Amino acid sequence: MTRTMRLSMILATVLTASTAARAEGGSISINARVRTLCTAEIKAAPSAIFDKGLNRVGELIELCNSVEGYRLVVKHSEMSQGAYWLLDGIPIDVEKSSDVTVLVDSTQPAYRQRHLALYLPEPISERFPFVLYAEPKGMVF
Structure with missing residues (x-):
C-alpha cells in the first residue's frame, strides 16, 4: 500500500469520525508525535x-x-x-x-x-x- 493511499484512508476515517462527532454534538482530537530527524x-x-x-x-x-x-x-x-x-x-x-x-x-x-x-x-x-x-x-x- 502506498504512502498516499494510507494517508487518504486516514484522512477519510478522520473526516467520517469528525462528521459523526459533530452530529452527536461531540468533538474529536488527534495528536501525533513526529520523530526528530x-x-x-x-x-x-x-x-x-x-x-x-x-x-x-x-x-x-x-x-x-x-x-x-x-x-x-x-x-x-x-x-x-x-x-x-x-x-x-x-x-x-x-x-x-x-x-x-x-x-x-x-x-x-x-x-x-x-x-x-x-x-x-x-x-x-x-x-x-x-x-x-x-x-x-x-x-x-
Missing part, C-alpha cells in the same frame, strides 16, 4: 584533492526538523593556521589546535543545500578524513 550529507566533488589553496568539497545537504534548531559540526584532523571552511562562500575559521569546527549553529529547523569548500594554506599530504554530523538542540523524539 537531523542529517547532513555531502555529495562529494569528483576529485576532492586537498592541495594548497581552495578545494571544492562538494554539495552539502542539511535537514533538521528540531523546533529549537541544530548544530552542523565537522570533525577533522588538525590543520595549519589559516585554514578555513567556506559554506556558500562564507568563511568559517578552523582553530589550529582543534579538530572540530561548527559550520552552522541554528535556532530553527531547516532544509538547505549549500556548497562546501576548504581553504588550506599548505597541502595535506596524508589522507584527510573528516566526519560531518548534525545534532538537534532541545528535546529529541
Whole structure:
C-alpha cells in the first residue's frame, strides 16, 4: 500500500469520525508525535584533492526538523593556521589546535543545500578524513 493511499484512508476515517462527532454534538482530537530527524550529507566533488589553496568539497545537504534548531559540526584532523571552511562562500575559521569546527549553529529547523569548500594554506599530504554530523538542540523524539 502506498504512502498516499494510507494517508487518504486516514484522512477519510478522520473526516467520517469528525462528521459523526459533530452530529452527536461531540468533538474529536488527534495528536501525533513526529520523530526528530537531523542529517547532513555531502555529495562529494569528483576529485576532492586537498592541495594548497581552495578545494571544492562538494554539495552539502542539511535537514533538521528540531523546533529549537541544530548544530552542523565537522570533525577533522588538525590543520595549519589559516585554514578555513567556506559554506556558500562564507568563511568559517578552523582553530589550529582543534579538530572540530561548527559550520552552522541554528535556532530553527531547516532544509538547505549549500556548497562546501576548504581553504588550506599548505597541502595535506596524508589522507584527510573528516566526519560531518548534525545534532538537534532541545528535546529529541
